[in-house]
Amino acid sequence: MTRHVVTLIPGDGIGVETSAAMQRVVDASGADIEWEVAPAGAECIESEGTPLPESTLESIRKNGVAIKGPIATPVAGGFRSVNVALRKALDLYNCLRPVRSLPGAGGRYEDVDLVIVRENSEDLYAGIEFEQGSEGAGSIIDLCESLGAGSIRRDSGISIKPISVAGSRRIVRAAFEYALAQGRRKVTAVHKANIMKHSDGLFLTVAREVAAEYEGRIAFDERIVDAFCMNLVIEPGQFDVVVFPNLYGDIASDLAAGLVGGLGIAPGANIGDDCAVFEAVHGSAPDIAGQDKANPTAEILSAAMMLDHLGEQGAASRIREAVRRVYADGSCLTGDIRWATGSKEPAASCTAFTDNLIEVMRTL
Ligand code: NAD
Numbered sequence: 001m002t003r004h005v006v007t008l009i010p011g012d013g014i015g016v017e018t019s020a021a022m023q024r025v026v027d028a029s030g031a032d033i034e035w036e037v038a039p040a041g042a043e044c045i046e047s048e049g050t051p052l053p054e055s056t057l058e059s060i061r062k063n064g065v066a067i068k069g070p071i072a073t074p075v076a077g078g079f080r081s082v083n084v085a086l087r088k089a090l091d092l093y094n095c096l097r098p099v100r101s102l103p104g105a106g107g108r109y110e111d112v113d114l115v116i117v118r119e120n121s122e123d124l125y126a127g128i129e130f131e132q133g134s135e136g137a138g139s140i141i142d143l144c145e146s147l148g149a150g151s152i153r154r155d156s157g158i159s160i161k162p163i164s165v166a167g168s169r170r171i172v173r174a175a176f177e178y179a180l181a182q183g184r185r186k187v188t189a190v191h192k193a194n195i196m197k198h199s200d201g202l203f204l205t206v207a208r209e210v211a212a213e214y215e216g217r218i219a220f221d222e223r224i225v226d227a228f229c230m231n232l233v234i235e236p237g238q239f240d241v242v243v244f245p246n247l248y249g250d251i252a253s254d255l256a257a258g259l260v261g262g263l264g265i266a267p268g269a270n271i272g273d274d275c276a277v278f279e280a281v282h283g284s285a286p287d288i289a290g291q292d293k294a295n296p297t298a299e300i301l302s303a304a305m306m307l308d309h310l311g312e313q314g315a316a317s318r319i320r321e322a323v324r325r326v327y328a329d330g331s332c333l334t335g336d337i338r339w340a341t342g343s344k345e346p347a348a349s350c351t352a353f354t355d356n357l358i359e360v361m362r363t364l
Contacts, residue, residue, distance in 0.1 A: 003032045004310050007059040007066035012041045013284025014294035014350075015069020021296035021354040022067065022303045028358045031307055031315035036063060040082050041071040051082045057089050066277045067306055069299065072284040080127055083279075087120045088127070092270035092277055093167065094174045095120040097253050098305075104327035105261030106340030112260050114239045115184070117175040118249025120270055122167045123199070125246045128160040163199040163245055168206040174271075175243035176214045186219040186240040187211065190228045190248055203245050229255060253281050264295030264336040267302040269309070278306040288335075292349040295334040297323060300357070322361035332356040 010019040026033055038056040045051050051071075060066045073081040086092070095118035101107050130136035132155055141152045152158070175187050189207035191200040204222060211220035223231065225248045232239065232252070236259055244252060257266035263282035270277045280298030288294055300319060307316035326332060335347035348356070 001032045002311075003034055004065070004312075005034045005036055005063045006306070006310075007056070007063050008035045008037050009040045009056065009066060009068035009071075010037065011069025011284065012043070012072040013070065013286050013289035014282075015071070015284055017289075017292060017294045017350050018280065018296040018299040019067075019069040021350055022299040024354055025296075025300050025319060025358060025361070026303050026307070026315070028361055029307070029312075029315035029319050031310070031312040038066075040068070040086070052085050052089070057086075060090060060275050060277065064275050065306060065310060066275070067299070067303055068277055068279045070280065070282060070284040072286065084125055084127060086277065087270055090272055090275045090277065091121065092272040092275065093119065093121045093170060094271040095249065095268065096178070096271060096305075097256075097266065097268040097281055099253075099256040099260055099266065101260050102265055102324065102327050104330045104333070104341070105265050105337055106342070107260035109236055109259060112236045112256075114236060114256065115178065115182075115241045116249055116253050116256060117171065117178065117241060117243040118253065119167060119171040119203075119244065119246050121246070122163050123246035124159050124161045125250075126160060126162050128162070130158040132157040161196070161199050163203050165202065165206055168203045168245075169210060172207045172210040172243055175241050176210060176218055179218045179241045180214070184218070184240050186221065187214075188228075188239055188242045189220070189222045190225050190242060190244045190252070191222065192225050192248070194224060200245060207243065225252075228252070232256060233259070257281055261340050262336050263298065264334060265297045265301065267298050267300075267305055269302065269305050276306070276309055278302040278309075292351055293335050293347070294350045295336050296350055296354055297334075318361055318364050321364055322357050325360050326353075326357050 010016050036059050038059045040052050040056050042051060044053060071082045097116040099112055099114050101110050101112045137158050140158055144152055179187050189204060191204045193201040193204040257263050266281035268279055268281050280302050282298055304316040304319045332348045332353055334353050338345060338347045
């Protein structure tokens with residue numbers, strides 16, 4: 001059996017609980033994983049002087065693979081998102097989020113099977129922002145006026161939305177290559193090119209060019225993001241692989257997760273050319289943190305994606321099959337799923353859910 005060294009970032013809030021649950025499930029799956037625990041987030045600012053220590057980045061670069069719990073970001077102030085910084089530092093440009101119906105999870109549909117491919121490094125997440133009243137904001141306002149680009153109110157805060165040819169080409173190509181490798185039939189590009197002609201418009205132009213390279217092998221279509229949201233809610237079965245610029249992909253991920261039972265079961269991965277960091281779609285859920293109420297399924301399914309990536313398909317399949325059986329049985333599910341299904345049955349704790357899942361996995 002091959003031993004894999006994996007960097008583990010437990011994260012904040014429920015991340016501490018879901019990461020511990022995930023670790024127990026992976027350890028029981030038959031894969032041989034050595035965990036290298038590395039810190040990130042608010043808790044390490046005092047000890048390390050930064051929410052994202054260089055030693056954590058080094059560990060991921062060395063191992064090539066990491067799994068992380070969610071990390072909280074202060075709203076409208078404080079430090080910048082560690083999640084965004086991590087994706088940037090390691091150039092994890094491809095955010096892959098499979099969205100599948102899980103019978104028993106309370107989804108609105110039984111047959112959703114789509115994959116969100118979200119560009120992870122550009123767009124409004126580039127982190128180029130100017131506080132209102134700052135010299136930078138003033139200079140940009142002056143520049144726009146001097147170029148005749150239109151006037152911006154003087155008391156505006158400004159966020160910049162860069163979308164490049166190279167960045168768009170590599171994410172659209174990643175979506176098509178994924179579709180080919182997984183035997184999928186179609187890629188849909190989502191945009192707002194009718195309004196943002198030089199950012200989303202560029203993304204769409206590049207998507208069309210890349211799509212032409214795959215003509216006859218993978219079908220292509222395109223949707224404006226607002227219409228896409230309505231189409232997704234009414235008939236999710238029409239979508240297969242869907243590629244987005246960063247912000248729309250982020251929003252659509254939660255929307256799509258809501259269709260199949262919620263954030264508690266939505267897994268994901270951030271993939272670059274050299275490293276991959278696996279993580280659930282959800283955040284640190286401060287409203288339920290520390291109460292043993294969190295649903296660890298999303299992080300456990302993210303670990304199954306990680307095991308596939310490591311070539312441990314047997315262990316990954318065992319985990320997915322155990323998850324499927326636990327949800328189909330329905331007697332030991334966490335509160336978010338009880339709520340989504342409208343069930344009055346008592347909710348299982350994160351610990352009880354994990355114990356039961358491991359027991360089921362041992363019978364496979
Ligand atoms: P959230 O995903 O943490 O929570 C949204 C809602 O879903 C809450 O009601 C929460 O209780 C519920 N929920 C989420 N995951 C759950 C789970 N596994 N089991 C049961 N219920 C679950 O989103 P938020 O409240 O907007 O964000 C909280 C913090 O998380 C913020 O600081 C945000 O920046 C951060 N965040 C981090 C990541 C990441 O690390 N990748 C992603 C999203 C948000």
